[in-house]
Amino acid sequence: MAINRVGVAVGGLVAVGLLCLQWYKHGKRKQHLTSSILLGPTASSESSFNRGPELGSSQYQTPIFSYEELDEATNGFSTSRELGGGGFGIVYQGKLRDGRVVAIKRLYNHNLKHVEQFMNEVEILSRLRHQNLVSLYGSTSCRSRELLLVYEFVPNGTVADHLHGSRAHDLALSWPIRMSIAIETAEALAYLHAVEPQVIHRDVKTSNILLDSSFHVKVADFGLSRLFPLDATHVSTAPQGTPGYVDPFYHQCYQLTDKSDVYSFGVVLAELISAKPAVDTNRTLHEINLSNMTISKIQNCQLEQLVDPILGYQSDWEMKTMITVVAELAFRCLQLEREMRPTIKEVLEVLRDIESGEYKTKKVVEADVPVKEDASLLKNALPYSPDSVTGRWESRSTTPPTSE
Known part of the structure; x- marks a missing residue:
């Protein structure tokens, strides 16, 4: 009887182990599928100036840079090359293989909101030409392992x-x-x-x-x-x-x-x-x-x-x-x-x-x-933009605005 109980216990553990393994593989497949839908297949060998598909514009196309070239241009995105950061990414100074000094924006991650932000900026800047707007030199593909935007380098800060x-x-x-x-x-x-x-x-x-x-x-x-x-x-x-x-x-x-x-x-x-x-x-x-x-x-x-x-x-x-x-x-x-x-x-x-x-x-x-x-x-209607986006907004009020 004791031997039978041990056998049943061992069999149960094996079954649980197989179930966990199957669940893990299913989760990995689901994660991969989600990433594929969001970003498409990984592209790691695009030519620096290979013209990608039009990004929402029939008039302008955006040069596509490979991740490898931009990684090389920033010395592996070294902290010593950081120019600043914002809510969506960090900007690095880089030098391209053709000698141009550039600013490279690296988005923090690949969530859907940031992909949309990336595509929006590429689409809009590809339409614009003005001496007082920063020039977009190109980007990685939206299918690249990282979302990177390449701008002209403006040297004197903000x-x-x-x-x-x-x-x-x-x-x-x-x-x-x-x-x-x-x-x-x-x-x-x-x-x-x-x-x-x-x-x-x-x-x-x-x-x-x-x-x-x-x-x-x-x-x-x-x-x-x-x-x-x-x-x-x-x-x-x-x-x-x-x-x-x-x-x-x-x-x-x-x-x-x-x-x-x-x-x-x-x-x-x-x-x-x-x-x-x-x-x-x-x-x-x-x-x-x-x-x-x-x-x-x-x-x-x-x-x-x-x-x-x-x-x-x-x-x-x-x-x-x-x-x-x-x-x-x-x-x-x-x-x-x-x-x-x-x-x-x-x-x-x-x-x-x-x-x-x-x-x-x-x-x-x-x-x-x-x-x-x-x-x-x-x-009676003080224009007031709050110090916090979650703070209370004042409109038509006879009392001074307050901060929260």
Whole structure:
């Protein structure tokens, strides 16, 4: 009897073992099938400039790089080659076999959201040609072992770096350079809003505005951008973007328009004036968001408290006049009601007039309502982009916005 019991026990263990092995193999097959559906078969030997299939465009095709060449270009994606990172990947400096120095974005993983982001950026950038937009040199295939985007290398960091980041101590951004940055960024956005189909960037911010060695602008990072259908007044989509820059109307109503980029650009103007980050939890409660702080200082005639001290706002009358007019323009861009914001084309025209000296306050604040009336309206509807995407959003309220 004891021997029989031992035999039954051993037989049971063997059966359980076989069942576990079968389950493991089934799981591996399912995982492989899921990966194959998502990414397709692995491609590890594409030629550096082999033209892949069109990525959503009948006009442009994107050069395909092999994973091996880009791995070699970055010395195995060495940490010493890292230029920075964001929500979807790390950017590395690399040198291609043909001698070009490039920036290579490496997406963190292969989940569906990142594959869509990868395809979206390739599709949009393959359509665009403008001197103030970063150029896409190519990418790996979407079937490659890793999703990699290859851009022109822009060597002088970002506007955020120079205003309040790692390069701020250089004090390199004089007012004329800041004006040039504003104009060139507006030119890039005006181009995006004028092409057909229209492109809404959706993540305009100083850390996405790159600078070359001569401080000329290259707007980057089109992963969140949207192609706007012809003849559409808006696109209904869940809000995405960076806290402090996101259009409150877009967040409230889930309606994306080109005026959403205008709001974000208004925050960029405020940063250029103040050299302060868009969100800073070390500031007082009601000034955590720079957009909120800017509106408050303008309404209360305290602009001098906002302006970067190195600009000479108090000592140079011409400088004071120019900064004041740019602040009034930012004020218009930051209004809660999108209909009250100028188009980016109008913003560009005003900035060019300011730079040339052919500006007048009347021209800048020209709108359907006077600036004083605008200010009165905004006291009851502060434009406020929160410091947290999960925080409470303020709209029409007579009480100051709070942070959560």
